[in-house]
Amino acid sequence: MTDVVITGRGVVTSLGEGADPFFDALLDRRSGLVDGVGPCSDFDPEVAMTPKEARRADRFGQLAVAAAEQAWREAAPEGLDPERGGVVVGTGVGGLDTMERNTLAFLQEGERAVSPMFVPMMMPNAAAGLIAMRHGLQGPGWSIASACATGNHAIGEAKRMIERGEADLVVAGGTEAALTGVCLAAFKRMGATSRVGISRPFDAQRDGFVMGEGAAILVLESAEHAKARGAKVYGRVAGYGASNDAFHITMPHEDGRGAIKAMTLALRDAGAQPGDVGYVNAHGTSTPFNDKIETQAIKDVFGGNGGAPPVSSTKSAIGHLLGAAGAVEAVISLCAIDRGLLPPTLNLEEPDPECDLDYVPDGPREAPGLNAVLSNSFGFGGQNATLVLTGA
Amino acid sequence: MTEKTIPTEDQVLARVREELVAIKVPGAETAELGTQWAELDVDSLDLVELVKALEDEYGIQIHDDELKPIKGVGDAVALTIRLAEAQKA
Numbered sequence: 001m002t003d004v005v006i007t008g009r010g011v012v013t014s015l016g017e018g019a020d021p022f023f024d025a026l027l028d029r030r031s032g033l034v035d036g037v038g039p040c041s042d043f044d045p046e047v048a049m050t051p052k053e054a055r056r057a058d059r060f061g062q063l064a065v066a067a068a069e070q071a072w073r074e075a076a077p078e079g080l081d082p083e084r085g086g087v088v089v090g091t092g093v094g095g096l097d098t099m100e101r102n103t104l105a106f107l108q109e110g111e112r113a114v115s116p117m118f119v120p121m122m123m124p125n126a127a128a129g130l131i132a133m134r135h136g137l138q139g140p141g142w143s144i145a146s147a148c149a150t151g152n153h154a155i156g157e158a159k160r161m162i163e164r165g166e167a168d169l170v171v172a173g174g175t176e177a178a179l180t181g182v183c184l185a186a187f188k189r190m191g192a193t194s195r196v197g198i199s200r201p202f203d204a205q206r207d208g209f210v211m212g213e214g215a216a217i218l219v220l221e222s223a224e225h226a227k228a229r230g231a232k233v234y235g236r237v238a239g240y241g242a243s244n245d246a247f248h249i250t251m252p253h254e255d256g257r258g259a260i261k262a263m264t265l266a267l268r269d270a271g272a273q274p275g276d277v278g279y280v281n282a283h284g285t286s287t288p289f290n291d292k293i294e295t296q297a298i299k300d301v302f303g304g305n306g307g308a309p310p311v312s313s314t315k316s317a318i319g320h321l322l323g324a325a326g327a328v329e330a331v332i333s334l335c336a337i338d339r340g341l342l343p344p345t346l347n348l349e350e351p352d353p354e355c356d357l358d359y360v361p362d363g364p365r366e367a368p369g370l371n372a373v374l375s376n377s378f379g380f381g382g383q384n385a386t387l388v389l390t391g392a
Numbered sequence: 393m394t395e396k397t398i399p400t401e402d403q404v405l406a407r408v409r410e411e412l413v414a415i416k417v418p419g420a421e422t423a424e425l426g427t428q429w430a431e432l433d434v435d436s437l438d439l440v441e442l443v444k445a446l447e448d449e450y451g452i453q454i455h456d457d458e459l460k461p462i463k464g465v466g467d468a469v470a471l472t473i474r475l476a477e478a479q480k481a
Contacts (some may be wrong), residue, residue, distance in 0.1 A: 052416040366464075
């Protein structure tokens with residue numbers, strides 16, 4: 001089986017840009033959440049794009065291009081055969097801001113008020129297209145939409161693309177810019193977001209997620225390709241597992257069957273045993289259902305409380321980035337392995353008897369020798385994706 | 393502009409520049425009558441926005457078939473003036 005390594009990392013979140021500064025902020029226990037949302041307030045799209053390019057892209061595309069630029073510079077894949085370079089970049093909801101603005105203009109002023117850029121800005125595959133154009137990637141390219149599991153699915157499917165021999169290098173990840181009026185209202189109406197605007201995964205008082213925005217992009221390569229060009233390797237996408245709950249359009253199955261399946265398949269794909277995993281980056285949304293069911297599922301996979309490694313939810317610091325979440329958490333997982341440090345779960349003050357694992361509430365915590373991380377993402381629609389990331 | 397006055401070449405040129413600047417076309421500020429779209433990297437999607445701006449400004453209608461031979465700033469200015477004149481007549 002082809003070994004798939006990571007040679008570039010890029011991230012934009014409410015806690016800043018760049019993998020290492022972002023991870024430092026997590027270790028400092030900083031929060032990017034303000035007034036119940038996690039916006040990328042300092043993000044300037046014109047750093048990575050020309051003014052015209054930025055104007056012609058929705059914010060989810062801008063964030064993705066900026067993150068991809070970081071990852072591409074880190075990977076520096078000079079000499080890549082363009083036809084052997086692919087892109088798999090997904091989003092949970094696509095260009096919602098563009099959708100809302102143009103819908104309003106259409107209803108108020110009619111057809112002529114609709115921008116000719118509406119479709120190319122709003123379409124979910126826009127980010128993948130922009131990245132392919134910028135870096136001249138002429139191999140396979142597409143977008144994934146599996147709600148909050150998108151980022152992990154994108155990285156996992158990119159791994160498969162390389163394993164199938166369709167590409168030597170794939171730019172993969174997720175992006176989201178859904179802090180729009182309609183989207184915030186919709187999640188609020190569902191009861192999915194926190195009424196008090198606090199992300200406190202696994203805490204007894206948790207009452208929903210806090211929405212953030214951002215993007216994370218990785219450059220994946222076959223180990224052979226990376227080695228041949230002497231690229232620095234940041235880690236490996238060792239395992240990928242995907243499943244469906246096939247149960248309810250928003251609620252996870254109460255037995256966690258989809259989550260268990262995704263984790264089990266990812267471990268099997270990695271050729272790893274549960275005991276090999278030193279840290280779990282949880283989906284950990286801070287919703288009552290997810291955190292309870294994910295806890296149970298982790299215990300099921302790892303053989304109870306005693307078998308489960310430390311678990312934390314970095315959504316406590318940056319909120320839930322929906323389609324970007326898994327990709328951001330992959331970057332975090334790689335940094336955790338590289339530094340031997342586990343990021344904390346913030347705001348976990350009142351234990352919930354049904355969430356009884358070690359969630360690193362007092363972190364960061366040293367984890368010398370950490371070499372394998374399991375990272376979960378579970379999406380609306382019942383779609384689940386788990387990655388196992390290992391060290392270089 | 394709803395009244396049917398004929399704009400001058402300079403006026404239309406200024407309006408074309410203004411719209412191209414608004415849609416962030418590099419080099420739009422110094423575009424002249426002889427500047428071609430290819431020089432400005434203006435594509436069909438930019439032209440849709442330019443056409444709407446000119447239609448709104450001068451109360452004209454620019455049909456797709458009239459747009460095809462328009463290769464640059466001078467063509468757009470001339471077409472706008474011709475349509476404004478036709479409208480007045």
